[in-house]
Amino acid sequence: MSHPFRTPVLRSVGTALAVGCAFVAVPAAASAAPVDLATAKPFVVLGGSAVTNTGPSVLNGELGVSPGTALTGFGIATLNGAVHNNDAVAAQAQLDLTNAYGVAAGQPLTVDLSGTDLGGLVLTPGAYRFTSSAQLTGTLTLDAQNDPAAQFVFQIGSALTTASVSRVSLVGAATPCNVYWQVGTSATLDTGTAFQGNLMAAASISLNNAATVQGRLLASSGQISLINNVIDASMCAATPTTPTDTSTTGPPSTGTGTGSGSGSGGAAPTGPGAGGTAVAPRRGTAVWTRTTPRARSGQPACADGFNATLRGRQIKRVVFRLDGRVVRGTTKSPFRLFVRGLPGRHKVTARVTFKDATPARTLSLNYRACASVALRPTYGPSQFTG
Amino acid sequence: MTIAASPGRRRGIVALALALIAGAGVHATPARAAVPAEQALVVLTAPHVARAHPRASARVIQSVPARAPLTRVRTTLPVVGPARGGWVRVMLPGRPNGRTAWIRTYRTLRRSTPWQLRVDLSARRVTAYRDGVVQRRFRAIVGAPGTPTPRGRFFVEEAVRLAATAAGGPYALATSARSTVLQEFEGGPGQIALHGTNHLAGALGTDVSHGCVRLSDAAIRWLAARIGRGVPVTVTR
Numbered sequence: 352m353s354h355p356f357r358t359p360v361l362r363s364v365g366t367a368l369a370v371g372c373a374f375v376a377v378p379a380a381a382s383a384a385p386v387d388l389a390t391a392k393p394f395v396v397l398g399g400s401a402v403t404n405t406g407p408s409v410l411n412g413e414l415g416v417s418p419g420t421a422l423t424g425f426g427i428a429t430l431n432g433a434v435h436n437n438d439a440v441a442a443q444a445q446l447d448l449t450n451a452y453g454v455a456a457g458q459p460l461t462v463d464l465s466g467t468d469l470g471g472l473v474l475t476p477g478a479y480r481f482t483s484s485a486q487l488t489g490t491l492t493l494d495a496q497n498d499p500a501a502q503f504v505f506q507i508g509s510a511l512t513t514a515s516v517s518r519v520s521l522v523g524a525a526t527p528c529n530v531y532w533q534v535g536t537s538a539t540l541d542t543g544t545a546f547q548g549n550l551m552a553a554a555s556i557s558l559n560n561a562a563t564v565q566g567r568l569l570a571s572s573g574q575i576s577l578i579n580n581v582i583d584a585s586m587c588a589a590t591p592t593t594p595t596d597t598s599t600t601g602p603p604s605t606g607t608g609t610g611s612g613s614g615s616g617g618a619a620p621t622g623p624g625a626g627g628t629a630v631a632p633r634r635g636t637a638v639w640t641r642t643t644p645r646a647r648s649g650q651p652a653c654a655d656g657f658n659a660t661l662r663g664r665q666i667k668r669v670v671f672r673l674d675g676r677v678v679r680g681t682t683k684s685p686f687r688l689f690v691r692g693l694p695g696r697h698k699v700t701a702r703v704t705f706k707d708a709t710p711a712r713t714l715s716l717n718y719r720a721c722a723s724v725a726l727r728p729t730y731g732p733s734q735f736t737g
Numbered sequence: 738m739t740i741a742a743s744p745g746r747r748r749g750i751v752a753l754a755l756a757l758i759a760g761a762g763v764h765a766t767p768a769r770a771a772v773p774a775e776q777a778l779v780v781l782t783a784p785h786v787a788r789a790h791p792r793a794s795a796r797v798i799q800s801v802p803a804r805a806p807l808t809r810v811r812t813t814l815p816v817v818g819p820a821r822g823g824w825v826r827v828m829l830p831g832r833p834n835g836r837t838a839w840i841r842t843y844r845t846l847r848r849s850t851p852w853q854l855r856v857d858l859s860a861r862r863v864t865a866y867r868d869g870v871v872q873r874r875f876r877a878i879v880g881a882p883g884t885p886t887p888r889g890r891f892f893v894e895e896a897v898r899l900a901a902t903a904a905g906g907p908y909a910l911a912t913s914a915r916s917t918v919l920q921e922f923e924g925g926p927g928q929i930a931l932h933g934t935n936h937l938a939g940a941l942g943t944d945v946s947h948g949c950v951r952l953s954d955a956a957i958r959w960l961a962a963r964i965g966r967g968v969p970v971t972v973t974r
Binding site for chain 1: 775807808809810846847849851884895896897898899900903904905906908909911916919922923924925926927928929930932937946947948949961962963964965
C-alpha cells in the first residue's frame with residue numbers, strides 16, 4: 352500500500368487528484384534521481400547576499416555566504432563548524448547548490464498539491480509540486496516506509512511559509528538529509544517551527560524566534576535571517592550519498608525542552624526492519640539549546656546566567672565541563688546545565704555518549720557575560736599612598 | 738665647472754633620502770605594544786605557595802593567601818604564559834614590584850577578563866581598554882617627582898568601596914604595585930591605587946600625589962563598575 356495520502360480529509364480532495372496520485376506515485380518514487388548537494392553538504396547555513404543573526408543561535412555545521420560577504424550578529428551564536436565568507440569553498444558550494452536546485456526542480460512529479468495546506472498531511476516518498484506558494488500550518492508527516500534512502504522533494508513555485516509552532520515529523524526511517532524543499536522565491540519559518548529537510552531557496556530565507564531546523568538552509572541569491580534558532584545537519588555529515596540514519600519522531604524544539612532528550616529513545620528501536628544489514632544502528636543526535644539570559648532583580652538581564660540544554664536522541668550520558676572542569680554528569684533527561692554569568696569569556700563543553708553505536712561527541716558552547724554587568728566593590732579601609 | 742650626477746649616483750642619493758625618511762618615520766612614531774584582547778586569570782580557592790619553578794622542590798617565593806587583605810574577597814592573579822604540568826605562572830602582588838612565580842592549578846578557578854588599564858605618566862592619563870579597544874580615557878593626577886608612581890606591569894589586587902569620610906573615595910582600585918619610596922603610608926604597605934579625589938587636593942593633569950593615581954569622581958565610579966580583580970594595569974613613562 353503506497354497511498355501518498357492517509358488523511359481522511361484529503362481523501363475527498365478530488366477524484367482527479369486521487370487518480371493522479373495512484374497513477375504516478377509508484378514510478379515516480381522508483382525513478383526519482385537523487386538530489387546531491389555535493390560540496391554544499393557540510394554547510395548548515397549558506398546565504399547568497401548575507402546571513403544575519405540575532406540572539407544565541409546554534410549552528411551545527413558550516414556557515415557560509417557567497418557572493419555576498421555580510422555575516423553579521425554571530426557574536427553570541429554558537430558555531431560548531433567552519434565559517435566561509437565568500438571564499439572558494441562557499442563559491443563552489445553555491446554552484447553545487449544551483450545544480451542540486453535544478454535536479455530537485457526536475458524531479459518527476461508525484462502529486463500536485465497546489466492550494467493545499469501541508470498541515471495534517473501524511474506523505475510517502477516522492478515529488479510534490481505547488482505551482483505558486485505553499486503553506487504549512489500544523490504538522491506535516493513524512494513516512495519513508497522503512498526505506499532510509501527514500502527521498503522527498505517539494506517543488507514550490509514561489510514562497511514557503513509556516514505558521515507558528517508548525518512542525519515536520521519524520522517517521523518510518525525518514526531522514527531530514529533526504530528531504531528537499533525547492534523554493535522558487537523565499538521561505539519564512541514562523542516562531543517555534545520545527546522544520547526538517549534541506550531548504551533550498553532561490554531568494555531569501557527567514558526564521559523567526561526559536562524556529563529549529565534539522566537539515567540545511569541554503570539560499571542562492573538572497574539573505575538568510577536567523578533569530579535565536581538551532582540549525583543542525585550533524586546527522587547528515589557522515590552519510591554523503593546513502594544515508595543510513597533511520598528515523599525518528601520528534602523534532603527538538605517546540606516542547607518543553609526536555610521531551611526529545613532521551614524520551615524518544617524508547618521508540619527508536621523500531622527502525623532497522625527491512626534493511627536487514629548487520630551494521631549497528633547509529634541514531635544518536637545531540638544539539639545545544641540555550642535560554643536567553645535570566646534577569647536578576649535590579650541587574651541587567653545578562654547578569655545571572657542561562658540554561659544550556661542538550662537535546663537529542665539515544666543519549667546515554669552527558670558530562671558537562673566549564674572551562675575544562677567537570678561540573679555535572681547526568682544520565683537522565685533533562686540534560687541541562689545552569690551556566691552562571693561569570694565575567695569574561697568561558698567555554699562549556701558536553702561529552703555525549705549514546706545508547707547505540709553512534710560515536711561519542713563533544714559539543715562546545717562559548718559565551719561571554721555582557722559588559723554591562725556592574726561590579727559592586729565591597730567596603731574596605733583606605734590605606735593607600737594617596 | 739659643473740658636475741653632472743651620474744644615473745647610478747642619483748639612484749644612490751634617492752635611496753639614501755628614502756632610508757633617512759623611513760628611519761625618521763620609525764623614530765617619530767615608536768611602535769606601541771598592542772593591547773591583548775583578553776587576560777587569563779586564576780582565582781585561588783585555597784592558600785598557595787608560589788615557587789620559582791613549576792616543581793614542588795623549587796624555591797619558595799612567598800605564600801599567597803586565598804583572600805585579599807582589605808576586602809577579604811578571593812585572591813585573583815593574572816596568568817603569565819601557558820600552564821605547565823599542573824602549574825601556572827602568575828603575577829604576584831607586593832614587593833619587589835613585578836614579580837612572577839609558579840603556583841599549582843589545583844584549587845584554582847580559571848577566569849579571564851577583557852579589560853586592561855594603561856596609565857601614561859607623562860600624559861597623566863588613564864586609558865581603559867576592553868577586548869583591546871579603547872573604551873574611555875581619563876585625566877589623572879600621578880605621583881610627584883619625589884614620590885613617583887612606579888612603572889611596570891601590575892594588576893588590580895582588589896576593588897574597594899571607601900567610606901564617605903575616607904580620603905580618596907568613593908572607590909579605590911588597589912593595585913599590586915608598591916611605592917618605591919614610601920615603605921609604609923597611613924598604616925598600609927605603601928600600596929599604589931587608582932582612586933577618587935574625596936578630601937584630597939590637586940588638579941587633574943598634575944603630578945602631586947604620593948604615588949597613587951587620582952581620578953575624578955565620575956571616572957573612578959565608571960571604572961569601579963567595570964574593573965574587577967586581576968585586571969592588568971600597565972604604567973608607562
